[in-house]
Amino acid sequence: MRMDYDVPKPEIKVVHSKQANCPNVINQVLHGIEEEGLPYSVEESDENNPVELAFRGAELSHLGVGIGISNETVVLHFIKLKEDQPLFIIPTYSNEATLRAIGSNAARLVKRMPFKNLDNTELS
Template identity: 55%
Template sequence: MNVNFEAPKPEIKVYYNKNSVNKSIVTQVLLGIEEEGLPYSLEEKNNNDGVELAYKAAEVSHLGVGIGIGDSIVLHYIKLKENAPLFSVCLQDDENTLRAIGANAARLVKRMPFKDIGSAK
């Protein structure tokens, strides 16, 4: 009997609402992660709560880092309380801010200083 158990991939999980989020927003966030050289996985969800999406993504990420894109764009870390994400920005923010969220997810993993996010809460 040949059983193959695959270990979870160390990657940042990105969950987004497939019904309400523009793909260009998702692309900018993913580009930020790519610029920092970390792997990610993207999953469509039917939830629009950015905080909840991010927390659930962090829960399943082997790295403990998740991004949720719904009514807002949220970066969460598994060691934080669900209602206290690391960063949260508006969907209407500029491309630099959207990329910075993705880059900061990667920088959290790499333990590097965060990029400035002007409209972060």
């Protein structure tokens, strides 16, 4: 007898607005997560508030870490924080290194490593 259980995967959830037309931003954030070696999944939402998207991602993530992306903003959230108080907020027009750094920081939050500064240097 084979039993299939729908076990949640330990992954960072990246949730972007359906209205977000910024594939390069999404890709750079995902590259940052990949560089740290953690799994992720991407979802699309009707919501357009990046803080709500990020918190929703944190709720859906078995790791408690979510990233929300709208046309203007990228937000990193952690489930143990208040919904209206995300960890990092950056504009989508940030350079590629900064976009990758916020993805890296999502993974580093899980791995309990020091964050990268959003100018891509280590924070102590």
